[in-house]
Amino acid sequence: MKNIHYRGRFAPSPSGALHFGSLVAALGSFLRARHCQGLWLVRIEDIDPPREVHGAADDILRTLEAFGLHWDQQVIYQSQRHHDYQDQIADWLAHQQAYYCQCSRQQIRSRGGIYNGHCRQQQLDSGAIRWVNNQGCDHFIDQLQGPIHTDAAFAKEDFIIRRSDGFYAYQLAVVMDDIAAGITEVVRGADLLEATVRQISLFNALNAAVPDWLHLPLACQGPGSKLSKQNHATPVDKSHPQPALNAALAFLGQPQVEPCGEVALMIHQAIAQFDLESIPKQKEILLPQ
Template structure:
């Protein structure tokens, strides 16, 4: 079976070093297996998106010569797919409307306790009845990952009360539709993985396999992220940042590779990529050799 991987950034800002790690890891994993590498823009949440970020992300991938296969998919153009599945679950009694506030859920102990399951509401957020809770799964590099039981058992939201579709629902339906065989992404998404595997089971589909990459942390111990105002990667002179990211992913770079052109660097990376090279820890502090990074 052909390997099909993907990189799926959200357009809440330009790519930073942490998101470059996810892009590179998924790219090397796909290309090392002569597989397909797709790009999907996960523009599900307009209030959090930055104008022009989607185009900037694609320009950045081009600058780093991370060329994808096929057309770019935008989640904002796939609402009908998500709504059709929700309508099916509502009709089957596998989903329901919930009117509980965040304050109420906090009073429940922080996890929703199914309060609205049988109340027959006709509006509010839509939750999926959790019939197949996932408390652990196997990461292809790091082995068994555990999910807290209370989180695994929670009836989680698949459509918000403001009408926006939930990430967990959209990502699984898109991965199925695009034929994704393995998901490679940051370790900050380990906990949602349990919910996503449960969705595969609800849909009677075999789940993909998962590889989670170490998170890049700043000197204060915070995750490099758009929410933490991480600096955008340099797309005018990308080579230095590319080499830093490859070292973060565990590559030992020969001097002739460090002095090579980006196309050759990436080709070498695809040929030499091995899962065992990834660091043992799932979070590492980044100390850049160039402040511009």
């Protein structure tokens, strides 16, 4: 019987095929949800068309299925939620809780690298849109990494919620999507640890329950160099998933499972053996060369 009170998710961007690093994130979030007897949802984060690869979203879904990672409920696409994002931004603009900004990255760097609210009182009507950050959360407790503290100036920065090119910013979309889906715990890669404080601020501003956070170690080619679609990480082989599945389990500190022909049996065993305390409590792990 499913625990309807636990709702986890995996939210890939369709900028390329699923690679080992994203498989680790998918598997970790899936095992955590299933171990808690909860629901596991999938959301395609397709709000940045210039970075998207045609057919990647469908390929990611087929890869998840090939690895036995079957989601509950209907797949959500951020591209279908633009109206909700815009309504919220319009409300904030109307109540002086957001404003237009025309500062360039170079200008912000010249002022110290943290945006100082330069355009807040200028009453512009074009450019990027920034949220008035009166929350300023600078710390939280991660279920794996422990207490996390960030720079106070970063935490209090008025960050962008809609880019100057008209595309919606990740911070706003991900929070509104998690609220709409009722997500109770976010399991994802440790590259998003710092961004979490901004998301907590938005949850609070929207009077929504803040989920628990669990940030998994990143699979890295070298120090500070995570596997990514941008650096052309090799896609996992969905036609022969057993080796990559066991490699991902090992990366997460979980026992190996018998590489039998049935991936479903391997996943069933992995769920039964899942131990959160065995996941390495570090932000990145270097892969063998």
